[in-house]
Amino acid sequence: xxxxxxxxxxxxxxxxxxxxxxxxxxxxxxxxxxxxxxxxxxxxxxxxxxxxxxxxxxxxxxxxxxxxxxxxxxxxxxxxxxxxxxxxxxxxxxxxxxxxxxxxxxxxxxxxxxxxxxxxxxxxxxxxxxxxxxxxxxxxxxxxxxxxxxxxxxxxxxxxxxxxxxxxxxxxxxxxxxxxxxxxxxxxxxxxxxxxxxxxxxxxxxxxxxxxxxxxxxxxxxxxxxxxxxxxxxxxxxxxxxxxxxxxxxxxxxxxxxxxxxxxxxxxxxxxxxxxxxxxxxxxxxxxxxxxxxxxxxxxxxxxxxxxxxxxxxxxxxxxxxxxxxxxxxxxxxxxxxxxxxxxxxxxxxxxxxxxxxxxxxxxxxxxxxxxxxxxxxxxxxxxxxxxxxxxxxxxxxxxxxxxxxxxxxxxxxxxxxxxxxxxxxxxxxxxxxxxxxxxxxxxxxxxxxxxxxxxxxxxxxxxxxxxxxxxxxxxxxxxxxxxxxxxxxxxxxxxxxxxxxxxxxxxxxxxxxxxxxxxxxxxxxxxxxxxxxxxxxxxxxxxxxxxxxxxxxxxxxxxxxxxxxxxxxxxxxxxxxxxxxxxxxxxxxxxxxxxxxxxxxxxxxxxxxxxxxxxxxxxxxxxxxxxxxxxxxxxxxxxxxxxxxxxxxxxxxxxxxxxxxxxxxxxxxxxxxxxxxxxxxxxxxxxxxxxxxxxxxxxxxxxxxxxxxxxxxxxxxxxxxxxxxxxxxxxxxxxxxxxxxxxxxxxxxxxxxxxxxxxxxxxxxxxxxxxxxxxxxxxxxxxxxxxxxxxxxxxxxxxxxxxxxxxxxxxxxxxxxxxxxxxxxxxxxxxxxxxxxxxxxxxxxxxxxxxxxxxxxxxxxxxxxxxxxxxxxxxxxxxxxxxxxxxxxxxxxxxxxxxxxxxxxxxxxxxxxxxxx
Numbered sequence: 007x008x009x010x011x012x013x014x015x016x017x018x019x020x021x022x023x024x025x026x027x028x029x030x031x032x033x034x035x036x037x038x039x040x041x042x043x044x045x046x047x048x049x050x051x052x053x054x055x056x057x058x059x060x061x062x063x064x065x066x067x068x069x070x071x072x073x074x075x076x077x078x079x080x081x082x083x084x085x086x087x088x089x090x091x092x093x094x095x096x097x098x099x100x101x102x103x104x105x106x107x108x109x110x111x112x113x114x115x116x117x118x119x120x121x122x123x124x125x126x127x128x129x130x131x132x133x134x135x136x137x138x139x140x141x142x143x144x145x146x147x148x149x150x151x152x153x154x155x156x157x158x159x160x161x162x163x164x165x166x167x168x169x170x171x172x173x174x175x176x177x178x179x180x181x182x183x184x185x186x187x188x189x190x191x192x193x194x195x196x197x198x199x200x201x202x203x204x205x206x207x208x209x210x211x212x213x214x215x216x217x218x219x220x221x222x223x224x225x226x227x228x229x230x231x232x233x234x235x236x237x238x239x240x241x242x243x244x245x246x247x248x249x250x251x252x253x254x255x256x257x258x259x260x261x262x263x264x265x266x267x268x269x270x271x272x273x274x275x276x277x278x279x280x281x282x283x284x285x286x287x288x289x290x291x292x293x294x295x296x297x298x299x300x301x302x303x304x305x306x307x308x309x310x311x312x313x314x315x316x317x318x319x320x321x322x323x324x325x326x327x328x329x330x331x332x333x334x335x336x337x338x339x340x341x342x343x344x345x346x347x348x349x350x351x352x353x354x355x356x357x358x359x360x361x362x363x364x365x366x367x368x369x370x371x372x373x374x375x376x377x378x379x380x381x382x383x384x385x386x387x388x389x390x391x392x393x394x395x396x397x398x399x400x401x402x403x404x405x406x407x408x409x410x411x412x413x414x415x416x417x418x419x420x421x422x423x424x425x426x427x428x429x430x431x432x433x434x435x436x437x438x439x440x441x442x443x444x445x446x447x448x449x450x451x452x453x454x455x456x457x458x459x460x461x462x463x464x465x466x467x468x469x470x471x472x473x474x475x476x477x478x479x480x481x482x483x484x485x486x487x488x489x490x491x492x493x494x495x496x497x498x499x500x501x502x503x504x505x506x507x508x509x510x511x512x513x514x515x516x517x518x519x520x521x522x523x524x525x526x527x528x529x530x531x532x533x534x535x536x537x538x539x540x541x542x543x544x545x546x547x548x549x550x551x552x553x554x555x556x557x558x559x560x561x562x563x564x565x566x567x568x569x570x571x572x573x574x575x576x577x578x579x580x581x582x583x584x585x586x587x588x589x590x591x592x593x594x595x596x597x598x599x600x601x602x603x604x605x606x607x608x609x610x611x612x613x614x615x616x617x618x619x620x621x622x623x624x625x626x627x628x629x630x631x632x633x634x635x636x637x638x639x640x641x642x643x644x645x646x647x648x649x650x651x652x653x654x655x656x657x658x659x660x661x662x663x664x665x666x667x668x669x670x671x672x673x674x675x676x677x678x679x680x681x682x683x684x685x686x687x688x689x690x691x692x693x694x695x696x697x698x699x700x701x702x703x704x705x706x707x708x709x710x711x712x713x714x715x716x717x718x719x720x721x722x723x724x725x726x727x728x729x730x731x732x733x734x735x736x737x738x739x740x741x742x743x744x745x746x747x748x749x750x751x752x753x754x755x756x757x758x759x760x761x762x763x764x765x766x767x768x769x770x771x772x773x774x775x776x777x778x779x780x781x782x783x784x785x786x787x788x789x790x791x792x793x794x795x796x797x798x799x800x801x802x803x804x805x806x807x808x809x810x811x812x813x814x815x816x817x818x819x820x821x822x823x824x825x826x827x828x829x830x831x832x833x834x835x836x837x838x839x840x841x842x843x844x845x846x847x848x849x850x851x852x853x854x855x856x857x858x859x860x861x862x863x864x865x866x867x868x869x870x871x872x873x874x875x876x877x878x879x880x881x882x883x884x885x886x887x888x889x890x891x892x893x894x895x896x897x898x899x900x901x902x903x904x905x906x907x908x909x910x911x912x913x914x915x916x917x918x919x920x921x922x923x924x
Contacts, residue, residue, distance in 0.1 A: 049396070050135065051136070054131070055114035055116075056129060059113075062385035062386070063109065063388060068104075072393040078103065080104060085112060087131060092143070094143070094144060122183070123165050128485070132450045147355050156335065160208070161327065170188075171305055172541020180537055184264075193287060199286035200286070202309070207321050208315040208317070208319075209278040209315065210314035212314070217268055218269045218310070219267070222257075223264050223307060224259070225262065225304060228240060240293060242259070246288060252275045283309065319339065326377055327373060327375065327377065336356070337368075345357070345381075348378065405470050407434070408475075411442055412437070412438065414438050416479055417438060422582070432785065443455045460472060460475055473561065473760065474784045476566070478531065478565075479530030479531035481544060481567065485529050517711055528710055543776070545734070546564075547766070547776045559766055564759055568717075576723035577783075588692075593650060596624050597615070597654045598625075598648070598695070601630065610739075617745065618748060618752060619826075621876075622876040626652070628640050654696050654752070655696070655697045655727075656700065656748060657699050659701055661703060661704055666678075690726075694725070696786075699730065699733070702733060703733065707781065750762070751765075793872070797878045810863060811843060817840060818867060821865040827856055833856050833858060834852070858880060863876050
């Protein structure tokens with residue numbers, strides 16, 4: 007048997023006995039004879055890169071992330087980005103299998119935004135390595151021919167993301183992603199010109215000129231007074247451009263759109279190192295008022311050079327292009343030890359031919375091809391390599407009522423909430439956001455992936471359709487952690503103090519407490535940006551608006567805007583506690599209405615308060631007055647009311663990121679009603695409200711550095727609020743919207759998320775629909791009274807009263823009675839102890855002549871397991887109906903027979919001993 011080698015054993019019914027080592031060697035030889043497709047080849051690898059370069063990824067790198075790709079046939083390996091195939095070069099050891107010592111090379115391109123150089127949502131581009139049958143693109147080698155050499159040039163793009171601007175609906179179309187981040191702000195008041203220094207590596211000494219492209223956006227505009235309509239209108243924007251002290255051009259334009267200008271700069275004025283670009287705006291006076299200076303505010307965005315190079319890759323290995331038409335070869339100078347090669351964006355790898363004097367010739371390339379000079383040991387390495395999850399999010403076995411999309415660092419913290427809702431009967435899908443990117447956006451970070459998930463699940467998953475979406479993680483509009491200054495274009499016309507960095511309306515901004523909450527770490531789950539009349543605003547609404555092109559949502563969306571597991575755990579705990587062990591008490595029928603000094607907002611609150619009174623909810627009104635020097639009484643009332651407990655809190659009026667105000671900014675008076683510190687000092691554990699903050703800026707959760715009142719209400723552990731509904735940017739609150747919201751949220755059994763969906767569907771104001779977001783669990787049901795009591799007027803001639811019936815039997819507990827005047831102001835309150843579910847109360851008479859016109863009733867049994875509420879207008883109340891009505895059912899006649907001469911007070915014979923005031 008020693009003669010057996012790697013050969014086919016065709017004999018049948020033959021028993022061969024051989025030593026084990028020899029048997030293993032023989033099996034290995036046989037495996038080599040199998041088709042390459044017989045090897046298992048599964049899984050995908052997610053690869054991230056940040057800069058454009060030629061990248062290399064070794065076999066060990068790939069298999070460490072995804073073992074399923076080990077041993078794959080070389081021709082089965084494929085790479086794509088954004089769903090499009092990418093040519094690769096696979097350096098194989100010779101066995102035609104992906105094995106130890108092999109590597110993959112390709113040109114990785116930086117991710118650009120659809121309308122910008124830097125993408126707004128991701129700092130990384132993603133490439134996906136997989137395996138499959140078919141033909142996959144490969145990088146081909148091309149040898150250098152002889153012939154004339156082509157002229158070469160390099161494109162150098164320079165841009166800094168320092169300042170963010172806000173664009174209104176006239177400049178930002180919904181769905182577009184314009185360039186919002188700018189390099190510098192230029193004004194006529196700048197003490198010195200803006201200056202930027204740059205090198206033009208390998209600048210050619212031959213030639214005539216280079217081209218400089220500049221990008222600006224106008225911010226200010228000039229308004230001509232009506233009486234000066236005949237005066238010459240000055241140009242809105244003028245920028246002087248100088249290079250190395252030489253004046254190049256005075257650029258003039260009008261408007262707020264992006265503006266591009268191309269300058270031809272003589273090579274004699276440029277140098278390879280230390281070039282200085284200067285931009286300045288000259289001072290001008292208004293034609294109709296020589297004492298006034300034209301306000302000219304311009305944002306400088308980026309610059310791009312296109313300049314000739316000599317072809318010395320010792321000085322720079324940055325990519326370049328050719329400029330000569332026709333198939334001319336490329337010559338480069340290089341003094342290194344390894345011969346350089348050129349990777350081209352056309353899928354060719356051009357190897358060099360030495361032509362002496364440290365110069366090399368390469369194959370020609372079209373003018374549109376970017377050429378990357380590299381040596382083997384200088385190839386770039388990916389920033390991240392990881393396996394793509396095998397979870398099938400496109401065709402799961404079952405649907406889900408509830409989608410929870412979480413950042414990986416917060417998954418464990420939110421899992422108890424998912425398990426809680428599962429036990430309550432909801433089907434919950436808890437998903438890692440990176441898996442959502444992989445499945446629905448080719449691995450690239452973008453809010454589009456979340457919307458694609460929801461839309462696909464809503465339309466294609468098995469029943470049930472998703473009703474809820476919870477985003478577990480904060481968002482940040484500054485994904486690059488650059489310095490941020492709030493330069494909204496609309497603010498330049500406002501009061502001077504709004505332009506002070508870190509201030510809003512003269513009030514110092516409040517930063518997040520923990521130093522670990524850096525700007526970069528806050529962008530865990532991105533949000534969409536909706537262009538409002540006052541600039542783009544964070545909008546989670548887009549994720550739930552998946553029924554065609556309608557902006558109204560069909561899926562309820564909520565968010566936990568936090569970054570740390572402990573913060574998630576705190577929100578989860580108080581959410582579950584609110585639902586499983588609510589604190590009994592009359593606070594569950596109390597709704598607090600807070601407004602500023604505006605009569606419009608007061609009328610709004612009155613309208614809503616009138617509607618809920620008929621359902622038995624009590625409205626606690628805190629209305630500000632312009633005559634008050636301070637708000638100490640109002641501040642105290644809000645704090646006390648929240649500490650006592652409220653079912654719902656509705657604020658409408660002036661506000662900001664971290665305040666509710668009683669009026670417009672006025673530094674002479676204290677107009678702050680409630681601040682972040684007030685939220686943190688609350689003591690309302692077990693009696694948490696849902697907060698409706700119908701004002702500006704209450705929840706800009708995508709702000710990278712500053713806290714907001716909406717976020718603070720939700721984030722405080724065991725106090726604050728169970729949920730918050732608030733706007734992310736400036737808006738004009740709507741009476742109609744607030745009315746629909748309160749009506750829907752107070753419906754028995756209604757989840758807050760679905761109540762918000764219905765309220766949004768009832769209005770056609772897109773700004774409000776898009777801008778207002780829910781912070782909290784959308785599947786929460788408010789702990790309103792579970793039942794509705796029945797009230798009827800018992801208008802006896804000498805003792806008018808009200809008949810009260812509490813649903814159920816054997817009631818024993820307390821009944822709160824609130825008597826209100828014709829303006830629905832509280833006259834008096836009293837509490838009765840009742841031992842039965844039916845009784846009568848007399849309508850009180852008051853010594854000061856006031857007359858009770860309304861009654862609100864709240865009843866709660868001694869164990870806190872049953873409660874009910876009701877309200878009625880006494881003047882319009884009807885007496886109980888005839889036999890067979892609810893009155894007869896609740897106030898049934900005694901079962902024992904009575905003497906014929908007995909006067910029956912149906913159900914009220916026991917009134918005296920069973921109820922009493924205290």
